[in-house]
Amino acid sequence: MSEHRHGAPGQVKEVTSLANPLIKDIKALALKKFRDQQHAFMAEGLKLVIDALDLGWSIRTLVFAKAGRGNAAIEKVAARTVAAGGTVLEVSEKVLTAITRRDNPQMVVGVFAQRLMPLKDIQPKDGDVWVALDRVRDPGNLGTVIRTVDAVGAKGVILVGETTDPFAVETVRATMGSIFAVPVARATTEAFLAWRKGFSGLVAGTHLKGAVDYRSVDYSGRPVVLLMGNEQQGLPDELANACDKLLRIPQAGRADSLNLAVATGVMLFEIRRGALKLGAED
Numbered sequence: 106m107s108e109h110r111h112g113a114p115g116q117v118k119e120v121t122s123l124a125n126p127l128i129k130d131i132k133a134l135a136l137k138k139f140r141d142q143q144h145a146f147m148a149e150g151l152k153l154v155i156d157a158l159d160l161g162w163s164i165r166t167l168v169f170a171k172a173g174r175g176n177a178a179i180e181k182v183a184a185r186t187v188a189a190g191g192t193v194l195e196v197s198e199k200v201l202t203a204i205t206r207r208d209n210p211q212m213v214v215g216v217f218a219q220r221l222m223p224l225k226d227i228q229p230k231d232g233d234v235w236v237a238l239d240r241v242r243d244p245g246n247l248g249t250v251i252r253t254v255d256a257v258g259a260k261g262v263i264l265v266g267e268t269t270d271p272f273a274v275e276t277v278r279a280t281m282g283s284i285f286a287v288p289v290a291r292a293t294t295e296a297f298l299a300w301r302k303g304f305s306g307l308v309a310g311t312h313l314k315g316a317v318d319y320r321s322v323d324y325s326g327r328p329v330v331l332l333m334g335n336e337q338q339g340l341p342d343e344l345a346n347a348c349d350k351l352l353r354i355p356q357a358g359r360a361d362s363l364n365l366a367v368a369t370g371v372m373l374f375e376i377r378r379g380a381l382k383l384g385a386e387d
């Protein structure tokens with residue numbers, strides 16, 4: 106590894122070797138075990154990294170392609186990273202491809218400290234909507250739900266039971282940056298059920314055997330927790346019994362059910378119907 110100086114003297118390291126220990130640590134973030142150990146995760150793309158910094162996420166390392174040298178926006182993010190106590194690495198295309206496991210990788214990758222919201226800190230107010238996902242398995246589904254929660258202005262996501270990792274590369278990619286805007290909490294089923302006892306809003310479960318049409322409910326004027334079932338098994342009885350209502354989205358055709366993320370999207374747009382107006386976007 107050689108030192109390369111520009112912008113922030115001595116603080117940008119130029120790396121071309123895959124054997125570099127800093128690069129090895131970043132590559133290891135592809136595996137949950139190492140994400141947990143380092144309490145970190147990776148996000149790709151300049152815009153995402155800027156958004157994350159603007160939202161107060163703590164950056165550990167900024168990696169950028171040599172081709173980005175002299176790019177004003179990248180230099181600015183590099184200076185912010187250094188100011189935040191992070192490391193900046195200027196790397197070869199080969200190194201960036203290895204880190205992202207992608208051909209034609211983005212020019213910028215950020216490594217951030219993981220952040221979860223403690224369940225006890227979730228105290229929804231009237232009009233707030235939270236999505237609780239029972240044992241969600243698929244990273245694409247989880248990422249898509251987080252992105253949709255962001256898009257409808259819901260407050261966050263509660264992961265219930267053993268779920269896929271919200272900080273996996275595929276999940277983060279599927280969120281398209283919303284991982285930085287949407288609080289995520291994690292709870293065992295027991296902890297969620299205990300929390301639910303202290304929650305006086307509406308717990309709306311969705312179930313293929315639900316007796317109530319999701320469009321017949323008035324969701325306004327109270328906090329709502331939308332509870333969605335696991336992709337293969339749906340909601341188990343202990344969670345279904347904890348719901349105030351079990352709702353169903355009517356279907357036609359041969360499909361048994363909707364994809365989890367699609368069903369969550371349909372529900373969220375109905376629950377937030379009154380709050381969403383064209384021209385009123387932030």
Ligand code: SAM
Pocket residue numbers: 311312313315332333334335336337338339340352353354355356362363364365368369
């Ligand atoms: N085989 C599973 C079952 O029996 O429940 C299918 C689960 S479905 C792929 C995943 C989740 O999406 C469900 O647990 C439910 O929360 C929601 N879902 C999908 N289609 C739905 C529908 N038509 N009405 C209500 N919820 C639905």
